[in-house]
Amino acid sequence: MPELQKTELNIPKLGVGTFRLQDDEAYNSVAMALDVGFFHVDTAQIYGNEAAVGRALKDSGLARENLFITTKVWNENLNKAKFVESVRESLRKLQLDYVDLLLIHWPSPENGETMQEYLTELKRVKEMGLTKHIGVSNFTVAQIKQAVDILGEGVIANNQVEVHPYLTNEKVRQACKKHNIKVTGYMPFAVGKVLTDETIVAIAKKHGVSAAEVVIAWELAHDLVTIPSSTKRKNLETNLKALELTLDAEDLAQIDGLDCGDRQANPDFSPAWD
């Protein structure tokens, strides 16, 4: 498999996101991403684009073992009655026999089901071979501990949470490290906001690269997986080039210092953030 700096869990460190992208836009974004050299695609049941993503995966002609595909189970499916069937439905849309990583999208079941119930289903889906790895998303420090208490150490491979220079999410990252849970930083650009930050722009100028590359390199330097999205081939190419950029300690410290708790994803069913 081409080198995209894989982690020990076999997750390529850099992938593409697909939130908000629908129909042709989702198809084209994923098709271009695979064409320029990405292998890791992040989707979710609630994004409504699994079928478009699946078509792009199929049309790419890439071998299944060279792809890394993540999807996420939505809140209304976090119960024994719906969980497994919802994953089968995701796989039908994605035209896959298995995903590489299946996440609980939010720790917020719609009918008050317990974490014990939905994590048991998550583990079952892995045992059924419908996913290679299992993980969570938007889990707080307390919820990570609760989840590890339920499933045991070494079972939860990933926690996908918002991480960018304006929200470094340090406490969650530390808690995950303690339990050997890889963190994926979502919305790395804070949906574009951090790309005009004057500190980041100055660091980009110093290295002769774009602000997007600096932000991705900062995420990777912190041992995060990250999944920026783009609808443009040029931006996808730029984002991939970030793998070649190494920031120095001063750059990293300056970017770390930008944290101001500016959270982008904060729906009313969010947990009590750390």
Ligand SMILES: NC(=O)c1ccc[n+]([C@@H]2O[C@H](COP(=O)([O-])OP(=O)(O)OC[C@H]3O[C@@H](n4cnc5c(N)ncnc54)[C@H](OP(=O)(O)O)[C@@H]3O)[C@@H](O)[C@H]2O)c1
């Ligand atoms: N687990 C969760 O609850 C959760 C929540 C939110 C997001 N996510 C995941 O994280 C992914 C990333 O988050 P996001 O898509 O919301 O935001 P993002 O990746 O932080 O930012 C995307 C924006 O950045 C722009 N962009 C991308 N590359 C660029 C470049 N090289 N130069 C300039 N602009 C660039 C894109 O515009 P163009 O299209 O014009 O390039 C787009 O407007 C999502 O797609 C989703 O897969 C997960």
